[in-house]
Every structure is written in C-alpha cells, then in structure tokens.
Amino acid sequence: MADDAIRAYAAARRFGAATLERWLGLTPAARAALLALAERCRLGENQFRDVLDDLVDIAVRRDADPSAVLEDPAIAALWRRGLGRNQAIKALKDVLRGLRHPQRTAIEARLAALARSLRLPAGAQLTWPPGLEGEQLTLTLRAGSVAELRAQAAAVAAVAGDAAVDEMFALLEGRW
C-alpha cells in the first residue's frame, strides 16, 4: 500500500523514473518515512532529491537507516515550530546540512562567534570562503564618507592583533 502511495505522490508531482526508482529502492521504513516527509512539506522533485541525497549520506555516516535519521531530535524539533511550507523546507535543509557536515558546521559556527567577538564597526564585514574551501578571510568595508572609512579602518586595525583573528586563520588552515 505504501508503495502505491509513493507512486501516486511521484506521479502527481511528475517525478522522474530515476528518482522514483531510488525512492522505492530504500528500506520499507525509509520509504514510508520519506513519504510522510514529502507529504508534510509537499516536496517537489528537486527538493526531494536533495533531501534524499543528504539523508542517505547521513545514514551512511551513522551506519543507520535513513528513517532513523528523520527521527533525529533536531528534525523532530522542526515540526514543533509551526513553520510554513517554504520556511520548513529551508529549515529542514539547514538541519540536514548540519548533520551531513558536522565538523564544517561547527567550524563555521565558531568562525561566526569569533567574528562577532571582534565587534567590527557598522559597514565592516569579515567573511570566509563558501564551504570553507580556502584559507582566506575577506574584509569588506562599506563607507559613505572619508571619515567613516577612516573610522572603520582604525577600528579594524585595532582588532587585527586580536587572538580571535589568529584563531580564525588557524581554523581555516585546519589547525585546531
């Protein structure tokens, strides 16, 4: 019965045959859990495929079934937040990304905390490479006047020697 419901859902959303085949190739528990998730979030094919990729990868990482991943407390907490569809899908992807890349997510969180600790002035922003694929920090200054630019530069210079900056570079260079 569950497989009939899966086929019906896939047909209604015009899923490709390859996506449906992957879905039906999961364990019965995973098939059913994915169906419940797809119906709850009304996932389109691309969204479904992204979620499926992450779930399978996390399951491999945990040596568990994808259905068990969907029982993770972080995901269960999502459904208690009363989010709308688009917000729920975005939040789900964020949670899955954290579960899929736990070390990178933790480093990014630490980088964000360190950047905040510098208390850079308004208009100054410190960013790091997407996916942490690189060792460079980028400092952006947005100033509307010479005075503002000078004030930003002075503030940045004052914190350049902060240990937080050293730690940020160390994290990007894999030294932690």
Add this chain to the structure above:
Amino acid sequence: MTPFAPEAVWIERGEVGTPLAQAVIARLGADAVRLFDPPDGPRPVGVRAGKRVLVLRRHGGAFLRQCPAGTAGLVCCSYLTLNLASNCPMDCAYCFLQDYLADAPALTAYTNVGEALAEVAAVLDAHPARPFRIGTGEIADSLALDPLTALSRQLVPFFAARPNATLELKTKTECVDELLALEPNGRVVVSWSLNAAAVIRRDEPGTATLAERLGAARRVAEAGYRIGAHFDPLVEFDGWERGYAEAVDALAAAVDRRHIAWVSLGSLRLTPALAQAVRRRETPAGVLAAELVAGPDGKARVWRGLRLRMYRALVTRLRAAFGDVPLYLCMEPAPVWRQVMDEVPSDRALGLRLAAGASW
C-alpha cells in the same frame, strides 16, 4: 584475494597470434575463448557487467598520454600514462571508471603491445636527456590481469633497457608472481594504492587486503623492484587518524625505506556525475559519508581545513617512518601544497625530483 576469473573471454580474430592472446589461451584453454570480428563483439551493459567479460583486441589510437591529473591550477608531477587496458575486475565504490567508462565498459586488454612500446620508444628517444615516469594504472589496474596476460613479461624488459624512463605498475592486487622472475634493472616501480583497512574492507570490494598488498610489496622489493605507495583516496571517516596511522605503520613494517621510490597523498574527489554513480550502487558507499564540498575544478573533496589536517597527519607519520623519501600531493593547488609541504614546486621540478627518487 580471489583471483580474477572472467565469465567469458573474447579475442579479436586477427589478434589470436599475439603474445597477449596466446598467454591467455595458454592459461584458460582454447575452449574458454570466443572469437569476434570488429565491429562485432561483446557489448556488456554497465561498468559492473563489463568487469566480468575480458576482451582482447587491438587499440586504434594513441597509447601514451599526459596524466589527466595535470589540470590547470593544480600542481602536476609531469606523469605520463600508458593505456594498455581499460576497466578493472575490482569494484571500488569511489572509482571514477564507474562514470568514465559508462559508455565503453568492457574489461579490455589491448593486444598490440608492440605498437604501444614503439610509441613509447619514439618519445624516449626524442628526449634522451629527460627522465620520464610512465604508468599503466590510470584506467586499469596494472597487475590485475597479469596472471592471465603476462603483460609484465613484455613491459619490464623493455623499460629495464631504457635509461631515461621509469615504469610504474600501480595495483590493488597481490598479482606479482610474473614480476618475480624478471629483472627490473632499477627502472620499474611497483606501487600500491593503500588505504586504511576499514576503507579497504568497506569500499574496495574484490581487492587484496592491506596485509596482502604489503606482503606482495615485500616480495617484489626483495626481487629488486622499487616500491611506490599511494594513499589515495584519503577518505574522512570516524577514526581516520588511527586508521591511516596504522596503514603507514604497516607499510613501514613491510618495506624498508630504502626500497621506497615515492609516496603520494590524494584526497577523495568526486565529480557530480561520479557522485551520482556512487549513489546508484546497490550498497551505500562509505565514501558518501565524508564531509565533501565542491572545489573550483567542480570536484567535491573534503573541505579544505579538514583535508589539510588529514594531509598533515599523514605527512608527519610518513616523515617519521620514511625520512626524506619523496612525498607529493596529487591534484591539489599551490595553497594546499604550501600549507602541507611548506613549498610549491614547479611541475618540472616535481617531475625531476620523483624521477630521481625512482632510480637506485
């Protein structure tokens, strides 16, 4: 490991008399062989089906090529590949052949080896002062078919007589028996793709175990060959530090450092198409669990900081075990080299260094 036994052997009719075909017939018997006339022949569907049928035929194009790892933006070791076979009887979960050979999956050994060696000779003779490193393990395992084809009997004497070339035979097997009776004359490096034992068990089905590979390495080292080691792909998994440390220690216990020609390190890398091929496998591949992100060349690798940690851990362990044996990174850009190796060699300098490390 279980020796490779093809379900069927097909030989191009006009190639039956070649040394390669005769070697296969001598081992399997004429009854085991079927003949075909091009363009007819076996048409296995899918890379895994292709692994079970052995095809012997002429190769019509060039045999010698620049290693495809020499991508712009990456430090390159100036390596040449000699493609004498295509596909592999083993079934590594991360293998790029799953995508690369999707349209031509038949496990094929080329019969016109003499023409291939003539092509190599022309290049070597045209640049007598330049040292070349040439490998046969790019789109095939160098030794997996050797018990059937005895190809090494043609390759080793050829390179043994060449002062400006080193042949690298790269493998995940223990198929070294043919090599033991040959004289490499310091011109042949037998290399093993090595990994943490857990990765081998999980993601390299059909290959020799780590212990079997290192046992084979010890035997060929004692027979006069230099040894290469490729920790590639490094796979991030829970316990990678210990797993790779144990693999380095096992290599050090098996092979004296004086026999080591070079050691390379390379991170797991998946193109989007290969990642999809890996996802289609019947058993979920452990490599999918790694924390991968796409790089500028489109290939997903473990993200930079974690990758640097892995490289540094391996380099530290390797330096302690093997001293100044040449180490290099495969398919990494200059910033990664600088972070891990404290240098960024030119492609030419790296090639020369490795060639020097190969000679006695």
